[in-house]
Amino acid sequence: MTTRPTLQLTVDCAEPERLAAFWATALGYHVEPPPAPFATWRAYWLDQGAPEEELGVGDCSDSVVDPDGAGPRIWFQQAPEAKAVKNRLHLDLGVSGGRGVPFATRKERVLAEVARLESAGATRSCLADAEDSGSFSVLMRDPEGNEFCVH
Template sequence: MKPQLQLTVDCADPDRLAAFWAAALGYRVEPAPAPFPTWRAYWLDQGVPEEELGAGDCSDSIVDPDGTGPRIWFQQVPEAKAVKNRLHPDLGVSGGRGVPFETRRERVRSEADRLERLGATRLRSEDSPDTGSCSVLMQDPEGNEFCVH
């Protein structure tokens, strides 16, 4: 059997990051199993102690509505992020080098602007018509790096 890929992101506020990344990727927050109104209600029913659940309603995973992308789980951990990510997402929005540079640049800038409105921080931009490179390095609301290109 082929393994299924789930990405796990350690974080302080799983509900917040799940909402951010769902909006960023066009995913949706994974609904709790029926008949439970929330994940918290589900986990309590399964015997998980209240003190292990943290704050919020435990909506801490997101899924691709098309079912093609991996499930992403935001796992609450006590320690803060301390170093640069060893793995980071790249969000390809430009259309690739077959698209005119100015069009690609506008697409990347527009997406970076949208992600800033969602709570991301722009760290630096690379905008080089000579090499055809156009990208923005960003951080999500908890400081995890990702690129828009």
């Protein structure tokens, strides 16, 4: 019998702790606490034999988890190179309530979420407003420039 794989999303980035904090806020996730009895992830990884020079700076709080356990764990992995091109994979955050909700209400909900995410460090990139087709979304970038959509 085969076991079903678990899903973890991994995001290469320059500042893992910063992105983990942003995406925890954006998704309603929590920064993943270190395993007991360790006070920090750094202490845990050092105990496991990870070399100090591989741990970067900070306490290594570089992953976020869904508090309900339904969504995937997201790990922010420090990478030496900067983001250079458009993402091949991006997250879509659905906050409008879907097509059963009046267009004006969906647009209001999306713009409220966009404002909340901007206050958390995201930037607005592009607006797609097509009332005739019932579509409204905003392309945004997280603090390191990774694209995501709010619809």
